[in-house]
Amino acid sequence: MDTEKTRTASGPLRVGDGKLTRRLLIGIVLFATLFVLVAPLAAIFHQAFRHGTAAYLASFADPDTRYAIGLTIFTALVVVPINIAFGIAAAWAIAKFRFPGRGLLLALVELPFSISPIIAGVAYLFVYGGQGLLGPFLEAHDIRIMFAVPAIILASLFVTAPFVARELIPLMLAQGSEEEEAAVTLGAGGWRILRLVTLPNVRFALLYGAALCNARVMGEFGAVSVVSGNIRGQTNTLPLQIELLYQDNNAVAAFAVATILAGVALFTLIAKAVIERLDANAVRRAGGAGH
Amino acid sequence: MSRDISRVIPGFPLALGFTVLYLSLIVLLPLGALVWQAADIGFARYIVIMTGPRTLSAFRITLTTAAAATVFNAIYGLALAWVLVRYEFPGKRLLDALVDVPFALPTAVAGLSLSALFASNGWFGAPLAQLGIKVAYTPAGIACAMAFTSLPFVVRTVQPVLEDLAADVEEAAATLGASDGRIFRTVILPAILPAFITGSALGFARSLGEFGAIIFIAGNLPLKTEVVSLLTFIRIEEYDYPAAAAIAATLLGLAFLLLLAVNLTQLWQQRRYGLAK
Structure with a gap:
């Protein structure tokens, strides 16, 4: 302009x-x-693709690689919805209300973003590992969390907790609460307001936050490599599988698996560009209400 | 503004309760356990662990390479933000989208790719080898990996501030006969400085904790190319939990210090412009 x-x-x-x-x-x-x-x-x-398409495709015949693809998708399917719910709850509390400790809560929401994934992994080990805070209790009840799928999910939840919230909070603060207040005076309940007023207003930010969260869950390496135990065909996600293949000197397979994650990353960036354009159109149609 | 009206909106106890419970279980419990483990080892042993030659060298390597990566990103990031905000040119939207690649691309994939680029027969490695420069398996490789993964921070913090900069002050300065360089130094730089510092500090923090991208290209030789996050990982694999706890807690402390610095910078920015948001 x-x-x-x-x-x-x-x-x-x-x-x-x-x-x-x-x-x-x-x-x-x-x-x-x-x-x-x-x-x-x-x-x-x-x-x-250095050795041709056939070699590229053959990389995906490896059962461990197939297992890693499945485990990675499963982890994302569990983690992303939970962190969407958390993001909406945190944004609702922080953007719609004033209360003591609000600034501290906002800082806490964003905290995982500034913490090394290795620290996250080590911290989880000290909770659920054999010598950890809950280790003796878990052992007594025969519950296995560390070096198993639950630990991968927990570490991923930690690392990606801020993604949806960080997209929603500034937008909901900027939009204000007038529409919600109007809905209250018309007699709408909380869930109805959320579903019919708030979420439609932030739908693009929500989608983008979820896409980012998904890309990060699928690609998380440091935290997961500490807590997963790196067991082939059992606790290996795609990024860990890439490292194993690389250490096995199977470069083509390592890069073939990497193309899946690079594809997810590119898809996320394209989604962002599309969402931004849709968002700009929506603002224009609303008569530039946001500005 | 209107406290009473905002109270009318329902769902506060549920939203706040869920947020606090979730953060306590997912974020505070593990971090608390880490601090508890670190406190458990006692001050004397903490000092012994932290002053061991391998720990000291890991911190020295990590801090120097992170500083180098941050300087590169400060310059390149500022230039990127400037070009994206001030100029129109073909491919600008694509360039803007490319800036987010390091955030979207998994660190292990980035590390794998950099290791191929800087291999002795790689696109970068081969010409550099002819010049006698080796990047893979050296601290330079670590700095490259850090620079790649933390690139977007400076761009994305400076960009919005640069966009909001009003043209009139610059135009007034130009009418008074100030040179471009002088206007940049005295008008533009002070306005973007807090965002610039914030972005650099966030990038530095990210570099200090980086793991995935580095281990593929660093060679990971103790005392030479071993970074702090990797040393923590190795101590865990050796079941040396006290050492892992001490090193991880120190890294966590550094991250908190940097976050504090960022928040103080933002406070300073708000004070200067009198916007208490």
């Missing part, structure tokens, strides 16, 4: 609008981006 105004105005140009600076900066950034962001993406597919 501002740039268009500047260009049509006859007044002075803004900083860096000189032709040389402009071309130089765009050129340098695009050139650097080729190396920093494009090459790593391209290398995955290049390596995966």
Whole structure:
């Protein structure tokens, strides 16, 4: 908006609008981006198809790889809905109400984002491991959490807890509560307001948060590698399978498996672009109500 | 604003109760257990663990490579944000989408890809080898992995601030005859500085804890290319839980310090612009 105004105005140009600076900066950034962001993406597919499509497809015949695909999808199917529910609850509490400790709660919601996944894994070991806080209790009742699927799910829940909440909270704060208040005066209950008023208003942010959460669950490596025990065909998710194949010197298979996760990442980014466009259209149709 | 009206909206006890319960079980319980384990080993033993040559070298390597990655991302990230906000050019939307690749791409995949790029026959490794530069299995490789995974932080924190910057101050300065460099230093830089610092600190924090991308390219030699997160992992595999607890708790403390610094920076920003949100 501002740039268009500047260009049509006859007044002075803004900083860096000189032709040389402009071309130089765009050129340098695009050139650097080729190396920093494009090459790593391209290398995955290049390596995966280095020995042809047949070798690529053969990588997926490995039963351990198939198991890892199944376990990864299962983990995402469990974790993403739980963190969607958590994100909506946290956003509802933080964006619609004022209460003491609200700032602290917001910081807590975002905390996992700043903590190394390795720390998360180690912390879970100290709760559910044999020498952990609940270790003796779990052992006495013959409940197995560590080095099994439940630990993978718990560690994934930790790592991806902020994703949906972080998309919803700023948007719901910006939108305010007038529509919900109107719904209350019309006699609507809480669940009805959530379903018919709040969620439709934030649907794009919710979708994007869920897509990000999904990509991160499927790709989580550090936390899961501490708590899973890395047992082939039992507790190996896709990223762990990639590492195992790489250590087995099976590069083509490692990169073939990596293309699945790279595909999920690319799908997430495309979804973001589409959602942003839809969102902009929705705002325009609503007469720019958001601004 | 209107406390009474917002009280009318239902669902507060349920939403808050679920949020607090969930955070307690999923976030606070494990972190508490980690602190409890670390406190359990006693101060004297903590010092012995933390001053061991392997621990010290892991922290030295991690801090220096993370600093190098942060400097690179500060410069490249600022340039990216500037180009994305200030200029129109073909492929701009694609470039904007590409910035999110390191966040969306799993770290293990990034590490695998970087290891292929910097291998002695790789796209980057082969030409660099001719120049006598080795990146894989050196600290430079660690810094590359950190730089890749923490790239979006500076871009995504600086970008919105740069977008909101009003044109009039710049134009006024230009009318008064100030050069571009001077306007950037005295008008633009101070305005984006808090966001710039925040983004850099978040990227630095991310680099300190990075694991997946690094282990593929670092070679993981003790005392040479072993980072803190990997050493923690190795101690766990050796069942040396006290050492793992001490190192992990220290890393957690560093993360908290950085978060505190970020929050203070944001407070400073709000004070300066008088927006108490």
